[in-house]
Amino acid sequence: QNVIEWIIDFTNSIIKSTMPGRDGQKFGLLIFTLFSFIFVSNQLGLMLQITVNNVTYVKSPTANVMTTMTLAFMVLLLAHFLGVKKFGFKGYFKNTYLSPIPFLLPISVLEEFTNFLTLALRLYGNIYSGEVLLKLIYKFSKVYGIASFVPAVPLEIIWQG
Structure with a gap:
């Protein structure tokens, strides 16, 4: 829960710095979702790569x-x-x-x-x-x-x- 709250605070601070006011508040969930998806997707290749016969199946x-x-x-x-x-x-x-x-x-x-x-x-x-x-x-x-x-x-x- 603390990690999720930290990520939400992090993404909300990015939004507030680029779009102050009420306009930016609408994008909180979108930015959180994009950040989380891209972060987890990028880390998968570092943690787990399954290669069989020079073909990578998981990356x-x-x-x-x-x-x-x-x-x-x-x-x-x-x-x-x-x-x-x-x-x-x-x-x-x-x-x-x-x-x-x-x-x-x-x-x-x-x-x-x-x-x-x-x-x-x-x-x-x-x-x-x-x-x-x-x-x-x-x-x-x-x-x-x-x-x-x-x-x-x-x-x-x-x-x-």
């Missing part, structure tokens, strides 16, 4: 690009939906894509797409590369027997930390 869900793209797409859709709800479609489109100059509409659309890709691929790349490095350290530990196992253990602990 971090966030080491799969489709998971991170789905999360990013969900947040993007929610942001657009709430923007349209608050300003109306015309006001939201004008404020988001046509300002400061309507000439920049193609660049604004490209920016939305790149924001989506950046959100998804940054999380995916970090977790995937971390798992690849852990696999390499594990393989290194088996190469020269005890001579490679001894330095591999602290490397593994440091990287997981």
Whole structure:
């Protein structure tokens, strides 16, 4: 219970610092859920990896690009939906894509797409590369027997930390 309360306080403080007032209070459960899901998903690959015949069956869900793209797409859709709800479609489109100059509409659309890709691929790349490095350290530990196992253990602990 204390851990859950700490996580709730942590996510609520993030919301209060970025969206003060009543607007931010609506997103408490969403941010808590996203934080918890991403945190647990990232830790799975550190604690548990099941590999049989060079095929990994259990790893971090966030080491799969489709998971991170789905999360990013969900947040993007929610942001657009709430923007349209608050300003109306015309006001939201004008404020988001046509300002400061309507000439920049193609660049604004490209920016939305790149924001989506950046959100998804940054999380995916970090977790995937971390798992690849852990696999390499594990393989290194088996190469020269005890001579490679001894330095591999602290490397593994440091990287997981």
